[in-house]
Amino acid sequence: MSVRTRFAPSPTGMLHIGGARTALFSYLFARRHGGKFLLRIEDTDRERSTPEAIRVILEGLAWLGLSWDEEPVYQSRRAARHLEIAERLLAEGKAYRCYCTKEELEAMREEQRRRGEKPRYNGRCRHREDHPEDRPFVIRFKAPLAGETVVNDLVLGRVSFANAELDDLILVRSDGTPTYNLAVVVDDHDMGITHVIRGADHLSNTPRQIQIYEALGWQVPAFAHIPLILGPDGAKMSKRHGATAITEYREQGYLPEAIVNFLARLGWSHGDQETFTMEELEQLFDLGSVGKANARFDPKKLDWLAGWHMRRADDARLAELVKPFLARIGVDEAALARGPELVALMPLLKERAKTLVELAELAKPFYRAPEDYDEKAVKKHLRGAAWELLARFVQEAEALKDWNAEALHALIRRICEEAGAGMGKLAQPIRILLTGRAVSPPIDATLALIGREESLRRLRAGMRRLQS
RNA sequence: GCCCCCAUCGUCUAGCGGUCUAGGACGUCGCCCUCUCACGGCGAAAACAGGGGUUCGAGUCCCCUUGGGGGCGCCA
Numbered sequence: 001m002s003v004r005t006r007f008a009p010s011p012t013g014m015l016h017i018g019g020a021r022t023a024l025f026s027y028l029f030a031r032r033h034g035g036k037f038l039l040r041i042e043d044t045d046r047e048r049s050t051p052e053a054i055r056v057i058l059e060g061l062a063w064l065g066l067s068w069d070e071e072p073v074y075q076s077r078r079a080a081r082h083l084e085i086a087e088r089l090l091a092e093g094k095a096y097r098c099y100c101t102k103e104e105l106e107a108m109r110e111e112q113r114r115r116g117e118k119p120r121y122n123g124r125c126r127h128r129e130d131h132p133e134d135r136p137f138v139i140r141f142k143a144p145l146a147g148e149t150v151v152n153d154l155v156l157g158r159v160s161f162a163n164a165e166l167d168d169l170i171l172v173r174s175d176g177t178p179t180y181n182l183a184v185v186v187d188d189h190d191m192g193i194t195h196v197i198r199g200a201d202h203l204s205n206t207p208r209q210i211q212i213y214e215a216l217g218w219q220v221p222a223f224a225h226i227p228l229i230l231g232p233d234g235a236k237m238s239k240r241h242g243a244t245a246i247t248e249y250r251e252q253g254y255l256p257e258a259i260v261n262f263l264a265r266l267g268w269s270h271g272d273q274e275t276f277t278m279e280e281l282e283q284l285f286d287l288g289s290v291g292k293a294n295a296r297f298d299p300k301k302l303d304w305l306a307g308w309h310m311r312r313a314d315d316a317r318l319a320e321l322v323k324p325f326l327a328r329i330g331v332d333e334a335a336l337a338r339g340p341e342l343v344a345l346m347p348l349l350k351e352r353a354k355t356l357v358e359l360a361e362l363a364k365p366f367y368r369a370p371e372d373y374d375e376k377a378v379k380k381h382l383r384g385a386a387w388e389l390l391a392r393f394v395q396e397a398e399a400l401k402d403w404n405a406e407a408l409h410a411l412i413r414r415i416c417e418e419a420g421a422g423m424g425k426l427a428q429p430i431r432i433l434l435t436g437r438a439v440s441p442p443i444d445a446t447l448a449l450i451g452r453e454e455s456l457r458r459l460r461a462g463m464r465r466l467q468s
Numbered sequence: 469g470c471c472c473c474c475a476u477c478g479u480c481u482a483g484c485g486g487u488c489u490a491g492g493a494c495g496u497c498g499c500c501c502u503c504u505c506a507c508g509g510c511g512a513a514a515a516c517a518g519g520g521g522u523u524c525g526a527g528u529c530c531c532c533u534u535g536g537g538g539g540c541g542c543c544a
C-alpha cells in the first residue's frame with residue numbers, strides 16, 4: 001500500500017514554527033516513499049476558525065515548498081459523515097447517550113482532583129436504560145475498562161496505556177456536532193492515511209483513537225509522534241521567544257530553504273551532515289532517525305544556515321527576491337534603473353548577508369548616496385593623512401583610463417605605497433565616503449560598480465562635508 | 469495530583485555492548501588570510517544528570533531518583 005500522510009492544522013491562528021516542522025516531516029516522509037502528502041483543515045471549532053488563518057497557513061506551506069497533493073479536506077464539511085459513524089457506534093452498542101450536565105462533570109472532576117485522582121468521566125450514564133426525550137445529551141464512546149492499549153510508535157517505540165486510565169470520551173456534543181477525536185479517526189480513515197505524523201502533544205490522544213478504530217473494525221494507521229520544539233530557554237515556544245509564526249521569518253528575509261533545513265535538523269539527523277537542500281531531504285528523510293527528545297530553537301544556528309543557503313542561492317533569483325526589501329528602504333525601480341545591474345551585485349553581497357533584509361541593506365549604497373556617515377567610522381578613519389590620500393585619489397581617478405576593479409586596485413595601491421601607508425589608510429576613507437559605513441564589499445569592486453561619475457561625486461561631497 | 473514521554477558539550481546532534489582517551493555542527497575564545505565586513509583555514513575550552521544493577525565489558529540494556537516536556541475540555 002502506498003504511503004499517504006497528512007498535515008491537519010486547526011486554523012485558529014498562524015502557521016507556527018512547530019506546525020511547520022510537523023508538516024515538513026509529513027511531507028518529506030511521503031515524498032521519500034513516493035506517497036501522497038495531504039492537507040486537512042480542522043476547522044470544526046466554530047468560533048475560532050477564520051478564513052484568514054486558513055489562507056496564512058496555506059501560504060506558509062507553499063512558501064516553504066511543501067506542496068500538497070489532492071484538494072485540502074475541510075473537516076467542517078464532513079460533519080454528516082462523522083455523525084453517521086457515531087450513530088453506527090450507538091447502534092452497535094459501542095457508544096451511549098450521556099445526560100450529565102457540564103456542571104455535574106465539573107463537580108465530578110473537582111472531587112477526583114481533591115482525592116488525588118486523574119480527573120475523568122466515571123461512566124455514570126453508561127448503563128442507563130431510559131432516554132429522557134427532553135434532556136440534552138452527548139454521545140460517549142464506550143471504552144474498554146480493562147486491559148491496555150498499545151501504541152507502536154515509529155519514533156517512540158512501544159507505549160502502553162492502561163485502559164482503566166482512559167475514560168469514555170465524548171464523540172458528539174450536545175449541540176449535535178462531532179468532536180475532534182471522532183473526526184480525526186473518521187477523516188484519517190476516509191482519506192486513506194497510512195501514517196499519522198504529528199506532535200508528541202497528541203500522544204495521549206492516540207490510545208483513545210486506536211480504540212475507536214478498533215471498535216469500528218478499521219485498519220489502525222501507523223503513528224509517529226515527533227518531539228516538540230521548545231524555546232531557547234527550554235520553555236514552550238511563545239511570542240516571548242521572538243518570532244513563532246512562519247510568516248515572520250519570511251518578513252525578516254529568511255530564505256525558505258534555510259528554514260526548511262533548520263527545521264529538518266531539529267529532531268532529525270543524518271550522520272554528521274548539517275546542510276541539506278529540499279531535494280536531499282526528500283531523498284534521505286526517515287522516521288527512524290528522528291530523535292525522541294524535545295529540541296530547543298536556536299536562532300544562532302538558523303542564522304548560520306541562512307547564510308549558508310544565501311551564499312549558494314541563484315543570483316538572478318536573489319535579485320528578484322530582494323526587490324521588495326529594497327523598496328522598503330527607499331530603493332525603488334527608478335533608483336535601481338540608475339545604478340548597476342542588481343544581479344551583478346549578488347555574488348559580492350550574498351557572501352555577506354544572511355537574510356534578504358541584510359542583502360537589501362548591503363545593496364542600498366549602490367543606488368543611493370549616503371545620507372549620513374557612521375560616526376565611529378568617520379572618527380577612526382577620516383583624519384590626518386586620509387584627506388591627502390583622498391585628494392590624490394580623486395585627482396588621479398578622474399583621469400584613470402579604465403574604470404574597473406583591477407585598475408582601481410592598482411591605483412589605490414600605488415598611492416598608498418608612495419605615501420608609505422597601508423591600503424586601509426585609503427580604502428577605508430573611500431568606503432565611508434562612498435557608502436557611509438565602514439563595511440562593504442572590496443573597495444575596488446565597490447568603486448567599479450558605483451561608477452566613475454557617481455563615485456567621484458560622492459567623494460567630493462563627502463570631503464566637502466566632513467573635512468572641516 | 470494522576471497518566472504518558474524524554475535525558476550525550478551552552479544549543480542541535482553522531483553513537484544502535486567492546487572500534488569512545490565520546491565524533492560533527494552552531495555558538496564562544498585564540499591564530500591565520502586581509503582594504504573593511506564577511507567567507508575560508510587552523511586550533512582551544514566544552515557533554516555521557518545521579519545512584520543501583522545485568523555483563524568479562526556499559527554513553528549504549530534494566531530499575532530507582534532527579535530534572536525537563538506533554539496530557540488530564542461538550543478545544544483541536
